[in-house]
Amino acid sequence: xxxxxxxxxxxxxxxxxxxxxxxxxxxxxxxxxxxxxxxxxxxxxxxxxxxxxxxxxxxxxxxxxxxxxxxxxxxxxxxxxxxxxxxxxxxxxxxxxxxxxxxxxxxxxxxxxxxxxxxxxxxxxxxxxxxxxxxxxxxxxxxxxxxxxxxxxxxxxxxxxxxxxxxxxxxxxxxxxxxxxxxxxxxxxxxxxxxxxxxxxxxxxxxxxxxxxxxxxxxxxxxxxxxxxxxxxxxxxxxxxxxxxxxxxxxxxxxxxxxxxxxxxxxxxxxxxxxxxxxxxx
Amino acid sequence: xxxxxxxxxxxxxxxxxxxxxxxxxxxxxxxxxxxxxxxxxxxxxxxxxxxxxxxxxxxxxxxxxxxxxxxxxxxxxxxxxxxxxxxxxxxxxxxxxxxxxxxxxxxxxxxxxxxxxxxxxxxxxxxxxxxxxxxxxxxxxxxxxxxxxxxxxxxxxxxxxxxxxxxxxxxxxxxxxxxxxxxxxxxxxxxxxxxxxxxxxxxxxxxxxxxxxxxxxxxxxxxxxxxxxxxxxxxxxxxxxxxxxxxxxxxxxxxxxxxxxxxxxxxxxxxxxxxxxxxxxxxxxxxxxxxxxxxxxxxxxxxxxxxxxxxxxxxxxxxxxxxxxxxxxxxxxxxxxxxxxxxxxxxxxxxxxxxxxxxxxxxxxx
Numbered sequence: 001x002x003x004x005x006x007x008x009x010x011x012x013x014x015x016x017x018x019x020x021x022x023x024x025x026x027x028x029x030x031x032x033x034x035x036x037x038x039x040x041x042x043x044x045x046x047x048x049x050x051x052x053x054x055x056x057x058x059x060x061x062x063x064x065x066x067x068x069x070x071x072x073x074x075x076x077x078x079x080x081x082x083x084x085x086x087x088x089x090x091x092x093x094x095x096x097x098x099x100x101x102x103x104x105x106x107x108x109x110x111x112x113x114x115x116x117x118x119x120x121x122x123x124x125x126x127x128x129x130x131x132x133x134x135x136x137x138x139x140x141x142x143x144x145x146x147x148x149x150x151x152x153x154x155x156x157x158x159x160x161x162x163x164x165x166x167x168x169x170x171x172x173x174x175x176x177x178x179x180x181x182x183x184x185x186x187x188x189x190x191x192x193x194x195x196x197x198x199x200x201x202x203x204x205x206x207x208x209x210x211x212x213x214x215x216x217x218x219x220x221x222x223x224x225x226x227x228x229x230x231x232x233x234x235x236x237x238x239x240x241x242x243x244x245x246x247x248x249x250x251x252x253x254x255x256x257x258x259x260x261x262x263x264x265x266x267x268x269x270x271x272x273x274x275x276x277x278x279x280x281x282x
Numbered sequence: 283x284x285x286x287x288x289x290x291x292x293x294x295x296x297x298x299x300x301x302x303x304x305x306x307x308x309x310x311x312x313x314x315x316x317x318x319x320x321x322x323x324x325x326x327x328x329x330x331x332x333x334x335x336x337x338x339x340x341x342x343x344x345x346x347x348x349x350x351x352x353x354x355x356x357x358x359x360x361x362x363x364x365x366x367x368x369x370x371x372x373x374x375x376x377x378x379x380x381x382x383x384x385x386x387x388x389x390x391x392x393x394x395x396x397x398x399x400x401x402x403x404x405x406x407x408x409x410x411x412x413x414x415x416x417x418x419x420x421x422x423x424x425x426x427x428x429x430x431x432x433x434x435x436x437x438x439x440x441x442x443x444x445x446x447x448x449x450x451x452x453x454x455x456x457x458x459x460x461x462x463x464x465x466x467x468x469x470x471x472x473x474x475x476x477x478x479x480x481x482x483x484x485x486x487x488x489x490x491x492x493x494x495x496x497x498x499x500x501x502x503x504x505x506x507x508x509x510x511x512x513x514x515x516x517x518x519x520x521x522x523x524x525x526x527x528x529x530x531x532x533x534x535x536x537x538x539x540x541x542x543x544x545x546x547x548x549x550x551x552x553x554x555x556x557x558x559x560x561x562x563x564x565x566x567x568x569x570x571x572x573x574x575x576x577x578x579x580x581x582x583x584x585x586x587x588x589x590x591x592x593x594x595x596x597x598x599x600x601x602x603x604x605x606x607x608x609x610x611x612x613x614x615x616x617x618x619x620x621x622x623x624x625x626x627x628x629x630x631x632x633x634x635x636x637x638x639x640x641x642x643x644x645x646x647x648x
Binding site (some may be wrong): 038047065066067068069084085086087088120122124126127140193195196199200240258259261262 | 513528529531532533534535536558562566581582585586588589590591592593594595596598599
């Protein structure tokens with residue numbers, strides 16, 4: 001089940017846009033112009049949705065903590081739009097000055113010229129701006145709800161991807177899990193809005209990639225920020241996210257919670273070998 | 283005649299009133315303060331057990347007073363959370379409770395085990411147990427988070443609601459019951475010196491609590507102090523627990539590596555907003571520590587803070603129950619080296635001048 005409206009806006013236009021951008025940006029990277037010292041390290045974020053004329057528009061949204069800025073690449077605008085927090089201003093930048101790196105992050109090149117587009121209007125919901133004569137807004141992304149595959153989760157929360165890549169699981173534990181003969185399901189209850197899930201769920205995503213072909217399957221179940229009073233969380237007695245419930249042949253045998261997420265593969269080995277304590281409430 | 287007085291002086295004027303006769307004084311119907319052995323003296327073992335119980339209970343109460351007086355704001359928050367501030371402001375209730383607890387604790391420690399001490403001590407113990415029992419029940423029924431604070435010992439001890447209940451039962455009820463044993467009623471009710479010391483203690487505790495936030499006692503009053511590791515800073519359970527609890531190394535795993543400078547603050551704090559430029563400049567310096575703000579402010583306030591002030595440092599959200607035991611007043615800052623706290627600072631960190639590295643607050647300790 002996918003309750004997120006985001007699935008509708010990631011259609012064919014988005015794919016075409018990404019292909020075009022990849023081609024253009026690869027050309028730029030080949031020019032070997034040094035990156036700007038500040039306007040760099042833009043990472044994909046799923047925190048926001050671009051809204052134009054009241055409708056969600058396809059966009060790749062990047063955020064740089066170092067630059068305290070957000071970069072929007074969308075077919076809605078002729079050029080990428082840079083929103084600078086603090087100074088509260090919008091500017092456009094030539095697409096050829098956008099350098100996409102192999103890890104998916106973006107730097108603006110040192111000779112990039114910013115064309116001022118006016119001030120930002122900061123609201124409780126997000127930020128409104130105008131670029132190239134088009135009024136738009138960045139609003140908080142709705143939570144991803146219900147059961148999803150890992151690729152759907154990372155599509156909604158692209159910031160999970162670099163963290164999953166960076167995570168190095170315990171190789172002995174992974175090897176032990178690959179030898180598991182029973183049919184194991186790990187259902188991970190998480191919140192796409194939850195900052196701790198941003199840190200910890202990528203560990204499970206990396207583990208799932210490494211366990212591909214084994215008898216251990218992963219499911220991701222998105223909860224709302226008010227999950228404590230809602231039925232999926234009440235049914236499984238979820239008190240915190242992320243919580244991973246481990247099932248063997250449909251029977252709950254353990255939970256991954258709290259510090260267990262630091263090394264989920266080791267926690268999973270303990271649960272499957274019966275060393276972990278009985279399931280708690282997470 | 284009733285006016286006739288047989289004691290009138292002979293030869294006085296017949297018109298003058300005769301002087302009143304002096305009647306002997308009658309004692310007031312009160313028990314003497316120091317009666318001569320009118321009660322049987324308890325046996326020595328009972329007296330020793332009772333004295334031990336009284337001293338233990340007094341000691342426990344005084345340790346609790348110390349913990350709460352160091353962080354009166356935290357104690358007042360606990361009183362507010364428990365709904366005990368219906369009649370008086372939480373701060374006033376906190377000071378009154380500290381005075382009572384300190385006076386009783388000192389009296390018991392000095393061996394005063396008369397009913398005027400034991401009766402209020404019993405009421406106080408019952409209140410502690412009721413409050414902790416209620417918190418435990420609420421947590422067990424999902425009405426409050428399991429990591430909700432248990433304030434009887436301030437921030438010096440971290441306990442779950444169930445632990446708090448059973449620890450109070452053991453630490454308070456057993457000594458209290460013992461304190462009733464072997465009371466020697468022949469001793470004075472209000473021994474002057476010991477009563478005076480208890481009274482001074484009852485006055486001194488709230489005065490100390492009133493001034494304590496100004497004193498440089500943050501490391502003593504909170505769990506955050508040089509030497510602790512992030513995995514030891516937990517809420518809702520002990521360090522290294524498997525379930526239920528939350529520790530700082532899980533909430534902010536990036537703090538476990540390298541050189542970090544962390545600011546604890548509320549994102550609505552105007553002082554933090556004013557400091558953003560300085561923190562940005564520090565964070566941008568080559569070789570500087572990674573700057574992180576730890577806050578209990580929600581996602582919406584984080585977004586507003588980002589867009590309004592443009593921080594180039596990381597903002598990490600953490601549960602309020604985890605952060606509250608780490609400070610007495612916000613902001614508070616600390617330096618971390620590979621997951622271990624190396625220094626703490628009251629307020630915002632003392633940032634070095636732009637071109638100097640000598641006074642870097644997050645410089646690794648040698």
